[in-house]
Amino acid sequence: MSPLRRDPFDPSTDPSTTTPPPLSNERPVSNASPNAPPTPALFSQYRKGEGVYDELYDASGVRGAWRPFVQAIEGLGVEGFKRRWQQANRALNRNGLAYSSWKENEKEARPWELDPIPLLIASEDWDIAVKGLQQRARLLEAILTDIYGHQELMKSGVLPPEVVFSHPGFCRPFHRQRPPANHFLHFYAADMARAPNGKWWVLADRTEAPSGAGFVLENRLIQSRTLPTIFHQANVQRLAQYFLAFKRAVAAAAPRVENPRVVILSQGSGGPNYFEDAYLARYLGYTLVEASDLAIRNHRVMLKTLGGLIQVDVIIRRPNSDQCDSLELSHTAEGVPGLLQASRNGNVAVINPLGSGLVESPIFMAFMPKLCQELFGEPLLMPGVATWWCGDPGQMDHVLANLDTLIVKRSYRMRGRELAFANMVRNQSREATIKMIRSDPHQYVGQEVVKRSTCPVWKSQGIAPAPIAMRAFAVASGDDFEVMQGGLVRVSAAPDPLEMSILAGEKSKDAWILSQGPVNRVSLLKKAGGPIDLKRTGGELPSRVAENLFWLGRNLERADVCARLLRATIVRLTSESILEEQPETPALLRALADIGQIETGYGIEEIRKQLPPLETALPPAVFDASDSFSLRAIVTEIFRLTTRSRDRVSSDSWRILHRIDKSFTPPAVGQWDLSDLLTLLDDLILDLAAFSGIVSESMTRTQIYYFLDMGRRIERALQQVRLLRNCLIEPTGDLTAILEALLEISDSSMTYRSRYLADVQMPAVLDLLLTDETNPRSIARQLVQLLDHVNALPHNTSSGLFSLEQRLAMTLLNETRMCDVTAFRESEDLNPNAPLSLLLQDIESLLPKLADALSNRYLVHAGAQVQLTEIRS
Known part of the structure; x- marks a missing residue:
C-alpha cells in the first residue's frame, strides 16, 4: 500500500513508506536540573506534559525567548498578575467580545476568553514557519488556478478527476472566472501545531473566507494594555504591517478604480463571525453590508443607500461561495442574484473568488506533497497532517x-x-x-x-500546561504572500478543528513574535498626499442600517417610558399606603396595561381583585422574555439592533447598551422582590440617559443621527400621547395626584415646580407636557425635531412639492401648536369626545403614518428571496 502523502514531520521521508514513523517520545525534563535557571515562584507548579513539545521549557529549563518575559511576570507578583488578568477580562466583557455576538434560533453567543499569558515565538523560529506558509499559499493558489482553468493536473493524473468532480463545492459557474489581480487566493489561513520534535505542521488550510484576523487584533489590543511595559520591552512584532498589506491587496484587486468602494459582505448578526466583521469594518474603514444591501444593475453591484444606488468595486466576502449568488447557484435562496456575472464581466472584484474554498477540504491534504513536487519541483516546507x-x-x-x-x-x-x-x-x-x-x-x-504542543495557561490553581493550536494568516502581496507576525492561538485539549474549539468556548491567546532588535512603528494612517473632497453628508448609509437605527431609537424610548412608569408604580406599591388608597393608582395601572407590562385585567378594579397580587405578579412579568411587550424583551431587542449596527455605533455607546443587556436581569440565586426590581429600574434609566447624552453630544448630525433620533422622537411622542390618554381621559380619582404622577413619569416635576411652585393645575401641566417646545419631554418638542430631521433627508426637489412625510410632520406640529391648553379646565373637558381627546387621537393615528411614510421612502429594501421554480437534483 502506498500513501498519497509524506510524513508531516520530515519532508525528506520516502513517499513509498506505508505509514509515518512514530512520533518522538521526548519526555519532560525536570526543572531541577543543576544547569537550569531557577524556576520562579509563579511558575513553580508548571510541569510539561509527556510526549509533546513544550513552548516554555526545553531540556535546560526555560527557553531563551521566554526568560525575560518570565522574569518580568514574576516581578508583578501573583496578586499583581491576577489583577492584570481581571482587568483584561473586564475589558473583554465591556467590549462584548464573543464568537457570535448575538443569539439566533436559540444559539447562545460564546464569550471570548483571553488567557493572560501570550505564546512567545522567537523570530528565527517563526521565519521557518513563514517560508512554509508562503509556499503553501502559492501552491494552493496554483492548484485553484489549474482546477478552474486548463485542468492539466487532472489530465495528467496527478490529481484524480473524481477528487474534483465529486466535490460538492465544485460548480460549473465558478469555472474560468477572471480572478481579481490574477489571484485566486487573496487571503489564506492555516491551522498549525508543533509536532513533538518542535517542527511546525499544518492541521487544515483555510481558503474560503478565512476568519479570525479581527480576533487577533482585539487580543493584541487587550494584551498590550494588560502588560504594556512587558510588551514593549519584549520587542514584539506589530500586526499593522499585515493589515497594511491587506488594504494594498484589496486596492490592487479593484477593477480600474483608484479609490475603490470596498464592502465587507457579512452573514449578518446571526453569523458566528459578525463581531469580527464589524470590528474589521471599523478598523479598516470599509462598509459592512449584508446581501440584502446589494443589488445588480447592468451587471454592476450597487449598494442600496438613502441617497440612491452607489456602485461597489470590491467585495470582501464572508459567506460560503454557494451562498453568494441565488441566480446561478440554484440550490440556495441566499446571496446577491447576478453577482457571478458581474464578477465575470470585471465590474466587481470578489475576494476570495467564489469557489476558492474547494482546496480546504481534507482530501487535498493527501495529495499536497505530490502536487507540490509536480508544480514547483520541490518538497513541502511545511507538510500537513x-x-x-x-x-x-x-x-x-x-x-x-x-x-x-x-x-x-x-x-x-x-x-x-x-x-x-x-x-x-x-x-x-x-x-x-x-x-x-x-x-x-x-x-x-x-x-x-494530532499531538499538539503545550503552553502555559493561567488557571484558578495557578499556571499549568495546555495543548494549543494556532491559526496563521497570509495575504497576497505581488507574486508572493505576506504572513502576519502573529496569529490566533486557541487552547484546546480535543484534536478538533479550531472552529470547534471556538464554538466550545475554549480560551484564546495572543501570539508574540519576538524581534531580535527594536521594532519599527507601523500605522494604518495614510501619509499626507493630494487634497480630498470635503464631505458633510452620510448619503452612503445603507437603508438596512438606517432601518436598524430607526428601530433602535424607538425601542430605546419604549424601554425608557416603561421603566419610568414601572418605577412610579413600584414606588407606590412599596409606600406606607396601600395601593388602592392612592388616587392615581387606576390611571397608572391602565397605562401599564396599555403598553403591555401587566395583564389588562389589572387595569379594571373588578377583575384586579380576582388576579394574583400585583406585588408578586409584576417582577416575573417584567422579565418574561417570551412576552414581546415585556421590558426584558424590549431590552433584548435593543441589544439585537445595536449588534446589527455595531460598525455604526461608537465604542462608548456599545459599552453602555451592552451593559444594559447584561445587567438588567433578576438575581440568579435567592429570592428577589420589588426592592430589587426598583434598583434595576433606577440603573436602567440612568444607563439610558447616559446613552442619550452620548447621542446628543457626540454623534455627528448625519443620516445616522437623523434616523436614530427620528425613531426616538416618534416613540417618545407616541408614548407620551398614550400616557396622557390613559391618565386624563375619563380619569378616576383625584386629578391633582394624577397630574403629579404624570410630571414624575415625564421627568418634568422640577421644571413645573420652578415655574408654578406647588400649585398643580391641568392647563399648566398640559402646556408643559403637550405644547411647550422648550421641554425635551413634551410632544411638541418631539414634533419640532421630527420636522427638522425630515426636512434634512434627501428629497426630490425638482417637483417643488412637499413629500408625504414632510406634510405629515407639518400637520402634526401645526395641530399641536393650534391647541389652546387653557381651555381644558373642567372635568367635562376630559371626556372621550372633548377636543383634548380628539387631538390625542389625531396625533396617535398620524405618528404611525409618518413612520410608515419614512419606511416606505427610505428604509424598504429587498426582503427574503423566493424560489420561483423547484430545485432539481
Whole structure:
C-alpha cells in the first residue's frame, strides 16, 4: 500500500513508506536540573506534559525567548498578575467580545476568553514557519488556478478527476472566472501545531473566507494594555504591517478604480463571525453590508443607500461561495442574484473568488506533497497532517486497520457541519464506522491524531500546561504572500478543528513574535498626499442600517417610558399606603396595561381583585422574555439592533447598551422582590440617559443621527400621547395626584415646580407636557425635531412639492401648536369626545403614518428571496 502523502514531520521521508514513523517520545525534563535557571515562584507548579513539545521549557529549563518575559511576570507578583488578568477580562466583557455576538434560533453567543499569558515565538523560529506558509499559499493558489482553468493536473493524473468532480463545492459557474489581480487566493489561513520534535505542521488550510484576523487584533489590543511595559520591552512584532498589506491587496484587486468602494459582505448578526466583521469594518474603514444591501444593475453591484444606488468595486466576502449568488447557484435562496456575472464581466472584484474554498477540504491534504513536487519541483516546507483517502483501496485498508489511532473525517469540508459529524463518529461503534466507510469510501479520509504542543495557561490553581493550536494568516502581496507576525492561538485539549474549539468556548491567546532588535512603528494612517473632497453628508448609509437605527431609537424610548412608569408604580406599591388608597393608582395601572407590562385585567378594579397580587405578579412579568411587550424583551431587542449596527455605533455607546443587556436581569440565586426590581429600574434609566447624552453630544448630525433620533422622537411622542390618554381621559380619582404622577413619569416635576411652585393645575401641566417646545419631554418638542430631521433627508426637489412625510410632520406640529391648553379646565373637558381627546387621537393615528411614510421612502429594501421554480437534483 502506498500513501498519497509524506510524513508531516520530515519532508525528506520516502513517499513509498506505508505509514509515518512514530512520533518522538521526548519526555519532560525536570526543572531541577543543576544547569537550569531557577524556576520562579509563579511558575513553580508548571510541569510539561509527556510526549509533546513544550513552548516554555526545553531540556535546560526555560527557553531563551521566554526568560525575560518570565522574569518580568514574576516581578508583578501573583496578586499583581491576577489583577492584570481581571482587568483584561473586564475589558473583554465591556467590549462584548464573543464568537457570535448575538443569539439566533436559540444559539447562545460564546464569550471570548483571553488567557493572560501570550505564546512567545522567537523570530528565527517563526521565519521557518513563514517560508512554509508562503509556499503553501502559492501552491494552493496554483492548484485553484489549474482546477478552474486548463485542468492539466487532472489530465495528467496527478490529481484524480473524481477528487474534483465529486466535490460538492465544485460548480460549473465558478469555472474560468477572471480572478481579481490574477489571484485566486487573496487571503489564506492555516491551522498549525508543533509536532513533538518542535517542527511546525499544518492541521487544515483555510481558503474560503478565512476568519479570525479581527480576533487577533482585539487580543493584541487587550494584551498590550494588560502588560504594556512587558510588551514593549519584549520587542514584539506589530500586526499593522499585515493589515497594511491587506488594504494594498484589496486596492490592487479593484477593477480600474483608484479609490475603490470596498464592502465587507457579512452573514449578518446571526453569523458566528459578525463581531469580527464589524470590528474589521471599523478598523479598516470599509462598509459592512449584508446581501440584502446589494443589488445588480447592468451587471454592476450597487449598494442600496438613502441617497440612491452607489456602485461597489470590491467585495470582501464572508459567506460560503454557494451562498453568494441565488441566480446561478440554484440550490440556495441566499446571496446577491447576478453577482457571478458581474464578477465575470470585471465590474466587481470578489475576494476570495467564489469557489476558492474547494482546496480546504481534507482530501487535498493527501495529495499536497505530490502536487507540490509536480508544480514547483520541490518538497513541502511545511507538510500537513498525515492523511489517507479511502477512495484509494490501499489507503482505505490502512484507515480501517488503524481506526483506533486515526480520526475519520469527510473528504469534502462542509462548513458548519464538522462538529456534528465528529460527534456522530465518536458516539457510534467501530463496526458502524467501518460500514459507513465501505458504503461510500470516496467520501471519507483518515487523519493522524494530532499531538499538539503545550503552553502555559493561567488557571484558578495557578499556571499549568495546555495543548494549543494556532491559526496563521497570509495575504497576497505581488507574486508572493505576506504572513502576519502573529496569529490566533486557541487552547484546546480535543484534536478538533479550531472552529470547534471556538464554538466550545475554549480560551484564546495572543501570539508574540519576538524581534531580535527594536521594532519599527507601523500605522494604518495614510501619509499626507493630494487634497480630498470635503464631505458633510452620510448619503452612503445603507437603508438596512438606517432601518436598524430607526428601530433602535424607538425601542430605546419604549424601554425608557416603561421603566419610568414601572418605577412610579413600584414606588407606590412599596409606600406606607396601600395601593388602592392612592388616587392615581387606576390611571397608572391602565397605562401599564396599555403598553403591555401587566395583564389588562389589572387595569379594571373588578377583575384586579380576582388576579394574583400585583406585588408578586409584576417582577416575573417584567422579565418574561417570551412576552414581546415585556421590558426584558424590549431590552433584548435593543441589544439585537445595536449588534446589527455595531460598525455604526461608537465604542462608548456599545459599552453602555451592552451593559444594559447584561445587567438588567433578576438575581440568579435567592429570592428577589420589588426592592430589587426598583434598583434595576433606577440603573436602567440612568444607563439610558447616559446613552442619550452620548447621542446628543457626540454623534455627528448625519443620516445616522437623523434616523436614530427620528425613531426616538416618534416613540417618545407616541408614548407620551398614550400616557396622557390613559391618565386624563375619563380619569378616576383625584386629578391633582394624577397630574403629579404624570410630571414624575415625564421627568418634568422640577421644571413645573420652578415655574408654578406647588400649585398643580391641568392647563399648566398640559402646556408643559403637550405644547411647550422648550421641554425635551413634551410632544411638541418631539414634533419640532421630527420636522427638522425630515426636512434634512434627501428629497426630490425638482417637483417643488412637499413629500408625504414632510406634510405629515407639518400637520402634526401645526395641530399641536393650534391647541389652546387653557381651555381644558373642567372635568367635562376630559371626556372621550372633548377636543383634548380628539387631538390625542389625531396625533396617535398620524405618528404611525409618518413612520410608515419614512419606511416606505427610505428604509424598504429587498426582503427574503423566493424560489420561483423547484430545485432539481
